[in-house]
Amino acid sequence: MTDNSLSVRESVGTAPAISIRGVTKRYAGATNAAVDSLDLDIAQGELVVFVGPSGCGKTTTLRMINRLEDPTAGSIHVNGTDVTEIDPAELRRSIGYVIQQGGLFPHQSVATNIGCVPRLLGWPKARIRERVEELIELVRLDPDLLDRYPSSLSGGQQQRVGVARALAADPPILLMDEPYSAVDPVVRAELRHELRSLQERLAKTIVFVTHDIDEAIDLGDRIAVFKTGGHLAQYSVPTELLARPDSQMVEDFLGADRTLRRLSLLTVTTAQLEPATATTPPLTIEASFSLRSTLDALLANATDLATVVDLDGSVLGVITLDAIAQIASGDPDSEPVRPWAAPRRKR
Ligand SMILES: Nc1ncnc2c1ncn2[C@@H]1O[C@H](COP(=O)(O)OP(=O)(O)O)[C@@H](O)[C@H]1O
Ligand SMILES: [Mg+2]
Structure with missing residues (x-):
């Protein structure tokens, strides 16, 4: 050979x-x-x-x-x-x-x-x-x-x-x-x-x-x-x-x-989502969105809640400003456990 x-x-x-x-x-x-x-x-x-x-x-x-x-x-x-x-x-x-x-x-x-x-x-x-x-x-x-x-x-x-x-x-x-x-x-x-x-x-x-x-x-x-x-x-x-x-x-x-740069590396599903209720918030965010884009959307719409949906539109839960703030604070417990590498980002 x-x-x-x-x-x-x-x-x-x-x-x-x-x-x-x-x-x-x-x-x-x-x-x-x-x-x-x-x-x-x-x-x-x-x-x-x-x-x-x-x-x-x-x-x-x-x-x-x-x-x-x-x-x-x-x-x-x-x-x-x-x-x-x-x-x-x-x-x-x-x-x-x-x-x-x-x-x-x-x-x-x-x-x-x-x-x-x-x-x-x-x-x-x-x-x-x-x-x-x-x-x-x-x-x-x-x-x-x-x-x-x-x-x-x-x-x-x-x-x-x-x-x-x-x-x-x-x-x-x-x-x-x-x-x-x-x-x-x-x-x-x-x-x-x-x-x-x-x-x-x-x-x-x-x-x-x-x-x-x-x-x-x-x-x-x-x-x-x-x-x-x-x-x-x-x-x-x-x-x-x-x-x-x-x-x-x-x-x-x-x-x-x-902090903002870090939020741009994490997707919205990294955050703890609240269960969806009968009155889901009108603003919807796609699951692939970064936390930074989500924060931007919340601020632009003057709301602290949005519904997270996956690609086919099914509701995954509700993202809150508080949940983003918790991750932004750098609290290690608020981040997902990952075996080795960072979660792959949406590119
Ligand atoms: N062939 C070499 N002979 C002598 N010194 C070198 C040689 N190559 C690099 N150095 C020195 O080693 C240090 C590290 O260089 P280098 O590894 O090229 O750094 P970087 O890639 O981070 O810029 C520098 O001080 C550089 O001047
Ligand atoms: Mg070099």
Whole structure:
């Protein structure tokens, strides 16, 4: 079997997809550590965002996962195997890596770029072509682009090609380093939305680096906030991070409007609904609405009650301003218990 990526893929099981233990990285000649005593587990299928100011060790951490850098101390396991026991070239073929502007080879066509890893793996030509066509569709690009060169594509298109290339050999893990930083905000939001839907369909484990906290909150199942010196400041699901930043640094980094931003991540059904009665309130809210939109609707209609209905119009209960206020207060008991990740939001 020429497909070396299987050795990592086959070991996908109950172990965390990525486990980082006591990892420190000190570059040669540097006085300060780039990454300092980092402990972090990333579950299978999770989308974790590394966020923090420039120079706090996000890229270095990512590059230690696929062994583009080796830690000075500590260990990293991928699907239960110590990465130092895996051949670096093989490891990198089994972990997709996407960097700014896709990091495409400028002198290769889009098709050749996307087929890069399958070619390295020695796939037959016809199978590569088939896979390339499947991938271009997966990232929602026109197949007419396959014969073009990266410089003739927009930033957003290049980024999509970069994702297609990273997914070519169907790696279980995708590492993305500030992939959207050169793309304008509207396209960026679209790319995030697409990445989210790709992740839901393909069940990849994704580690996504950004310095933009709003991007992190929009995208992450969990967020690792890094601080200067390569330390992990906090590692939480977005709603928890917004409700309970555990240091001044994280609170400052999150910025204003934490409560409203958190309400925008929770759907109306997160709140304790009152049973519907014969006199249901006239204002109706769809179950997929966020608590923030619900609050907005209540305020706009000068009412403290609304009927919550599901897609086919059946009544689920009544939402009250008090119930929203209770969740807004950050009272942990008022939030639903979730096993691991935040409830998926309506996008
Ligand atoms: N190849 C390198 N050699 C020496 N120092 C480096 C190298 N790469 C990064 N650094 C330093 O390590 C620290 C962390 O960098 P990096 O991981 O790139 O941070 P981030 O991605 O969070 O901006 C910075 O102080 C940076 O200057
Ligand atoms: Mg970086």
